Amino acid sequence: xxxxxxxxxxxxxxxxxxxxxxxxxxxxxxxxxxxxxxxxxxxxxxxxxxxxxxxxxxxxxxxxxxxxxxxxxxxxxxxxxxxxxxxxxxxxxxxxxxxxxxxxxxxxxxxxxxxxxxxxxxxxxxxxxxxxxxxxxxxxxxxxxxxxxxxxxxxxxxxxxxxxxxxxxxxxxxxxxxxxxxxxxxxxxxxxxxxxxxxxxxxxxxxxxxxxxxxxxxxxxxxxxxxxxxxxxxxxxxxxxxxxxxxxxxxxxxxxxxxxxxxxxxxxxxxxxxxxxxxxxxxxxxxxxxxxxxxxxxxxxxxxxxxxxxxxxxxxxxxxxxxxxxxxxxxxxxxxxxxxxxxxxxxxxxxxxxxxxxxxxxxxxxxxxxxxxxxxxxxxxxxxxxxxxxxxxxxxxxxxxxxxxxxxxxxxxxxxxxxxxxxxxxxxxxxxxxxxxxxxxxxxxxxxx
Numbered sequence: 319x320x321x322x323x324x325x326x327x328x329x330x331x332x333x334x335x336x337x338x339x340x341x342x343x344x345x346x347x348x349x350x351x352x353x354x355x356x357x358x359x360x361x362x363x364x365x366x367x368x369x370x371x372x373x374x375x376x377x378x379x380x381x382x383x384x385x386x387x388x389x390x391x392x393x394x395x396x397x398x399x400x401x402x403x404x405x406x407x408x409x410x411x412x413x414x415x416x417x418x419x420x421x422x423x424x425x426x427x428x429x430x431x432x433x434x435x436x437x438x439x440x441x442x443x444x445x446x447x448x449x450x451x452x453x454x455x456x457x458x459x460x461x462x463x464x465x466x467x468x469x470x471x472x473x474x475x476x477x478x479x480x481x482x483x484x485x486x487x488x489x490x491x492x493x494x495x496x497x498x499x500x501x502x503x504x505x506x507x508x509x510x511x512x513x514x515x516x517x518x519x520x521x522x523x524x525x526x527x528x529x530x531x532x533x534x535x536x537x538x539x540x541x542x543x544x545x546x547x548x549x550x551x552x553x554x555x556x557x558x559x560x561x562x563x564x565x566x567x568x569x570x571x572x573x574x575x576x577x578x579x580x581x582x583x584x585x586x587x588x589x590x591x592x593x594x595x596x597x598x599x600x601x602x603x604x605x606x607x608x609x610x611x612x613x614x615x616x617x618x619x620x621x622x623x624x625x626x627x628x629x630x631x632x633x634x635x636x637x638x639x640x641x642x643x644x645x646x647x648x649x650x651x652x653x654x655x656x657x658x659x660x661x662x663x664x665x666x667x668x669x670x671x672x673x674x675x676x677x678x679x680x681x682x683x684x685x686x687x688x689x690x691x692x693x694x695x696x697x698x699x700x701x702x703x704x705x706x707x708x709x710x711x712x713x714x715x716x717x718x719x720x721x722x723x724x725x726x727x728x729x730x731x732x733x734x735x736x737x738x739x740x741x742x743x744x745x746x747x748x749x750x751x752x753x754x755x756x757x758x759x760x761x762x763x764x765x766x767x
Contacts, residue, residue, distance in 0.1 A: 354397030383758030
């Protein structure tokens with residue numbers, strides 16, 4: 319279990335501290351360990367233990383001992399971070415993380431009232447309890463990044479490690495595909511756009527005449543935030559569509575914006591609250607619909623383009639560059655880049671289901687017929703796709719999987735650097751562990767002094 323702490327200790331901090339703060343049944347508490355000026359409570363361990371059991375987590379060793387060592391590493395990083403004047407956490411960073419955490423709770427539990435009922439605390443007390451947790455999480459994350467940030471790996475090192483590895487020890491790589499695409503949006507008529515804008519202007523007038531914005535959003539908004547009264551939660555400029563952000567950040571009081579066009583549709587926006595460089599807004603979004611004729615025309619245009627490509631009148635790459643509406647792929651000859659890995663390789667579960675279904679029926683270098691799907695901004699789009707490569711499940715190799723192997727060996731070096739740092743700091747930091755945990759089989763042997 320401890321091996322996971324090297325990359326996930328901040329999650330452990332978040333989860334266990336939240337469970338400790340919000341435990342509904344009181345636990346008789348005591349200090350079981352001290353690392354520098356930081357303490358670990360019995361309740362921290364017990365709550366994580368119960369959480370692991372609830373999730374079906376198992377271990378071959380003593381789970382409570384492993385949980386304690388995870389915490390010891392976290393507190394060691396925290397103790398060092400508190401001594402490092404170059405590591406700081408601002409109130410803005412804490413508030414941003416706090417808002418994200420609260421939005422996570424609200425999303426999963428349904429509403430602020432449901433969150434308060436679950437934790438048996440008002441929102442203001444929940445936030446106050448989480449502030450120190452988040453601060454410590456940010457400090458330890460920065461400390462870990464400082465320790466491992468300068469670790470690098472060269473191509474020569476990667477090749478050496480592969481050559482000197484037992485082939486059966488190299489990871490298995492799932493089947494993946496590489497594909498290119500050409501996308502066309504069916505045009506929206508001016509009449510449809512004017513209809514949408516007029517509808518939103520009507521909503522704005524109704525709100526200014528006294529109707530409730532959130533109620534209208536629930537009834538009419540076409541976005542995922544509609545059930546929450548159109549409220550988006552706290553976000554910075556970079557998290558919002560540029561046009562939406564420009565309008566939202568200029569709002570004052572509870573005034574409603576004029577109609578705003580973004581990549582997602584048309585909006586009217588109301589400011590809920592502002593915290594430094596973040597704002598919480600609610601909006602009503604309506605999305606213009608292409609006509610049946612526009613859908614047919616877009617499909618026919620792509621069908622003609624696919625026919626020209628198949629007859630070698632134009633290459634797929636040139637056609638993508640000249641005609642595709644997808645800004646992310648057209649300049650690369652239409653090759654679709656996986657946002658999860660920033661590579662051109664996609665696992666099946668990472669693909670849009672509509673794209674995946676079409677690719678399943680293509681041979682390499684074959685071009686599909688046009689098909690209709692929805693893009694990442696929930697807009698109707700037509701595509702043709704070309705299957706470039708389909709790999710089978712295989713052992714990782716340098717030719718096909720260099721980046722995967724490079725990332726894996728870099729992670730090993732980073733873990734080694736962090737392990738070495740932990741071993742060195744153990745001897746320089748005040749550490750005391752309660753007698754009830756002295757016989758644990760720790761990975762690092764110098765916790766007990």
